[in-house]
Amino acid sequence: MALSKRQRSKVFRGVQYGVLVVVLIVIALVADWGTIKRAFFDFEVMSKLFPDVIFIALKNTIIYTALGFTVGLVLGLVLALMKLSPVPPYRWIATIYIEFFRGIPALLVFIAFNFGIPLAFQVRFDNLTTVTIALAIVGAAYMAETIRAGIQAVPKGQIEAARSLGMSQGRTMATVVIPQAFRIILPPLTNELIMLTKDSSLIYLIGVQYEQLELTKFGRDAMNQYRGMTPILIAGALYLIITLPLGYLSRRLERHTGGKKVS
Amino acid sequence: MTEPAVVITGLKKSFGPLEVLKDIDLTVASGEVVCIIGPSGSGKSTMLRCVNLLEEPTGGKIVVNGVEMTDPDVDIDEARTKIGMVFQSFNLFAHLSVINNLTVAQRKVLKRGEKEAEEIARHNLERVGLTDKANAMPAQLSGGQQQRVAIARALSMSPEVMLFDEPTSALDPELVGDVLGVMRQLADEGMTMLVVTHEMQFAREVADKVLFMDGGYVVEQGPAAEVIGNPQHDRTKSFLARVLNPTHVDDVD
Numbered sequence: 111m112a113l114s115k116r117q118r119s120k121v122f123r124g125v126q127y128g129v130l131v132v133v134l135i136v137i138a139l140v141a142d143w144g145t146i147k148r149a150f151f152d153f154e155v156m157s158k159l160f161p162d163v164i165f166i167a168l169k170n171t172i173i174y175t176a177l178g179f180t181v182g183l184v185l186g187l188v189l190a191l192m193k194l195s196p197v198p199p200y201r202w203i204a205t206i207y208i209e210f211f212r213g214i215p216a217l218l219v220f221i222a223f224n225f226g227i228p229l230a231f232q233v234r235f236d237n238l239t240t241v242t243i244a245l246a247i248v249g250a251a252y253m254a255e256t257i258r259a260g261i262q263a264v265p266k267g268q269i270e271a272a273r274s275l276g277m278s279q280g281r282t283m284a285t286v287v288i289p290q291a292f293r294i295i296l297p298p299l300t301n302e303l304i305m306l307t308k309d310s311s312l313i314y315l316i317g318v319q320y321e322q323l324e325l326t327k328f329g330r331d332a333m334n335q336y337r338g339m340t341p342i343l344i345a346g347a348l349y350l351i352i353t354l355p356l357g358y359l360s361r362r363l364e365r366h367t368g369g370k371k372v373s
Numbered sequence: 374m375t376e377p378a379v380v381i382t383g384l385k386k387s388f389g390p391l392e393v394l395k396d397i398d399l400t401v402a403s404g405e406v407v408c409i410i411g412p413s414g415s416g417k418s419t420m421l422r423c424v425n426l427l428e429e430p431t432g433g434k435i436v437v438n439g440v441e442m443t444d445p446d447v448d449i450d451e452a453r454t455k456i457g458m459v460f461q462s463f464n465l466f467a468h469l470s471v472i473n474n475l476t477v478a479q480r481k482v483l484k485r486g487e488k489e490a491e492e493i494a495r496h497n498l499e500r501v502g503l504t505d506k507a508n509a510m511p512a513q514l515s516g517g518q519q520q521r522v523a524i525a526r527a528l529s530m531s532p533e534v535m536l537f538d539e540p541t542s543a544l545d546p547e548l549v550g551d552v553l554g555v556m557r558q559l560a561d562e563g564m565t566m567l568v569v570t571h572e573m574q575f576a577r578e579v580a581d582k583v584l585f586m587d588g589g590y591v592v593e594q595g596p597a598a599e600v601i602g603n604p605q606h607d608r609t610k611s612f613l614a615r616v617l618n619p620t621h622v623d624d625v626d
Contacts, residue, residue, distance in 0.1 A: 270427055271464035271523075275478035275530060276454035285477060290468050 148338070155340040159332060163341075166321060167328035168348050174310040174324055175352075177238070178245025179303055185246055186253030191283070193258050204254065211251035220244045220312045237322055241313045249306050256298045260291035300360035304353045325349060376439060378403045378534050378565040379424060384433035386419055393419045395589035397433070401534075401582075406566045408576035408597070411586035412612055417569045420586070421536050424567065425456045438533050454482055457527030461539040463519040465511035471498070471522050472507040475529045483530065490529075497525040501555050517548030521555055528559075535559065537568040573616055577601050585609045 113121065192204035211219065223244045228234050235243070264287050272282040292299075311326035323331065329345030377400045384397040393416045401407050409417045422428040424435060426442050426449055435442040440452050466474050475494035479485045485493070498504050501521035511519055520540055527535060537556065541549040553575050560566055560579050570576060576583050576597055583600040585593045585608075593600055593609045604610045614621075 265464075267460060267462050267464035268466060271458075271460065271466070272478075273450075274425055274427060274453055274456070274458035275526070276450045276482040277478060278450050281481060285481060286466055286468075290466075293468060 150339045150343050152336070152338050152340045155332075155336045155338055156344060158336070159341055159344055163325075163328060163332075163344055163348065167323055167325045167345070168351075170322060171307065171310055171324040171349075172352065174238075174241050174245065174313065175303070175307045177242040178249055178310065179306050181242055181246035182249030182253055182302075182306070183299075185250035186257055187288075189250060189254035190257035190261060193254065194261060208251045208254050211248055212255075216244075216248045216309045217312055217315070219248050220315050223247070224316050237313070237316055237318050240316055241310065244312070245306055245309060248309060249302060252305070253299065253302050256295050256302065257291065260295035261287055263294050264290045297360045297364040300356055300363065304356050304360075307349065307352055307356075375403050377401060378405070378438055379567065380434075380436040381420075381424070382434045384420065384423060384435065385431045386416070386423060386428060387431045393589055394423070394430075397586075397589075397591055399584065399591065399594075401565060401567060403565055404563045405581045406560045406564075406568065406579055407582045407584060408580035409567065409569045409584045409586060410571070410573070410576060410612075410616075411584075411592075415586045416589045417584075417586045418538050421538050421567055421569050424534075424536055425453050425458055427458075450482070454478075454530050455533045457530060457532035457535040459520070459523050459527055459535070459537045459540045461542050463511075463516070463523045463543070465519055465523055465526070467511055469511075470507070471503070471509050471511070471514075474511065474522060475526050478526075479529055493531075494525070494529050497528045498522075500528065500558070501525045502551075515548060516544045517551045520544065520552045524552075524555055524559075534565045534567070537566065537570070539569050539571065541570070541572060571616065573601060573613070585612065587612070 189204045189207060192200040193208070195201055195204075220241075224240055268286050268290065269282055272286045273279075277285065310324055313322075313324055314327040314330065318327065325345040325348055329341040332341035333339065379399070379401040381397055381399040384394055384399075385392070386394040397416075397420055399407070399420075409421065411417050419428055423430045424437065424442070426435075430443055433443070437452065437456060440455075441447060442449070442452055465471075466477065469477060472491065472494055475497060476487075476490040479490040479493060480487065483490075495504065495507065498507060501524055503518060503521055503525070506514060506518060506522070511522070514522065524540075540556070541552050544552065549572070553572060556566070556568070556575070557579050568576075568580070578597075580597045582594060583597045584591055585600055585604070585606075587608050593604060593606050600609065601613060604613055
């Protein structure tokens with residue numbers, strides 16, 4: 111007897127669930143649960159990690175990210191305005207900057223900044239400055255494009271209205287265009303913040319003291335010390351504590367702004 | 374009679390190879406209401422936008438209240454504070470409440486104090502009949518209300534001339550009356566107004582002078598009763614026939 115279309119798709123759906131269950135069972139049987147528990151869920155190690163993992167590592171991750179994001183946002187705004195400038199050299203500089211720093215791994219920027227700048231200019235920044243500037247340089251390249259798109263998404267009539275009221279070009283930008291642009295780009299900006307949170311782990315390249323450790327480096331050091339994966343698990347969980355609410359916020363904002371697409 | 378409010382001489386405007394305004398002369402006396410009518414693409418909006426230099430004229434001279442707008446060294450921002458403009462699409466600042474829409478330029482451009490700016494704003498909201506909407510956001514208002522707020526915003530700068538660029542074209546028919554009512558009242562108070570419009574009734578009743586434009590020229594101008602009631606040129610006649618009697622277009626051609 112031939113099945114109707116609805117019945118066929120029902121059977122097919124059932125088979126999919128079946129396969130999924132089988133895969134999960136196989137993984138559960140093959141895995142070495144004893145070792146997994148010892149390696150990842152060593153409660154004795156966990157208890158040793160606290161409170162430093164919160165009050166040093168998590169705190170530093172947040173500080174580095176916040177500083178890098180703030181400086182990067184300002185730099186990104188400047189680059190976005192340069193890219194929209196009627197002055198050609200400004201546009202060229204902004205374009206070159208954005209293409210360059212978007213195109214190379216953040217890791218290289220950290221290396222260059224930490225080892226290259228002291229060699230080239232005989233200056234040494236402290237670690238906090240280094241990580242802030244390196245994150246800002248990388249973040250700004252991405253944020254500049256987002257901000258530029260946001261500025262261009264503000265309707266032209268808004269600018270005409272502001273100019274007709276006697277506002278200068280600069281004042282129009284500051285009081286009318288940029289506030290509206292940021293409303294439009296809040297969701298994508300939240301994504302940049304999540305990316306920077308993870309990029310802050312690149313500080314491991316710089317020899318930092320114990321009080322300056324952030325989550326990833328803290329986790330790696332603890333892993334070597336205690337011979338187990340538990341610290342990595344904890345570090346990962348703490349990243350999620352930062353990034354999941356941000357992701358949720360981003361989705362909420364997107365609904366709020368009507369999911370206006372910016373690209 | 375005092376000096377004229379707006380004097381336009383030999384105004385030309387091209388967009389690339391497209392010549393939109395070919396040679397426009399217009400004098401508007403202080404307190405006069407001038408309605409500009411004509412088919413779309415005739416250049417009437419462009420001409421209006423040249424008055425406050427939202428469009429840069431290609432040639433000619435524009436003087437508003439003694440200030441030459443077309444002088445390259447004019448302080449254009451300062452000059453624009455005396456020329457209010459109302460747009461077809463309202464263009465209220467979407468991120469600001471109604472009251473802030475009315476105060477932002479007063480405070481940042483005219484450097485009025487917060488209290489003074491708010492007082493003037495509330496007075497102008499009263500003039501357009503929207504006192505109760507002071508704290509609303511533009512998106513919460515109907516089109517007609519938004520346009521009245523836009524008029525109040527322009528009035529809050531205490532302008533000497535008001536420009537209206539098809540102020541009712543984007544409105545639902547039943548909301549047009551409120552906006553025209555506000556404009557009529559403004560005219561009665563003696564405001565100098567340049568109005569680009571398709572509202573013939575309004576032009577007929579309120580305008581001191583009506584300008585018919587077509588193809589980048591002023592084809593005909595004069596008192597409203599003459600231009601609309603007794604047009605001399607064929608182009609004016611056929612345009613008016615189409616506008617006033619859209620269901621009988623075939624009879625004219």
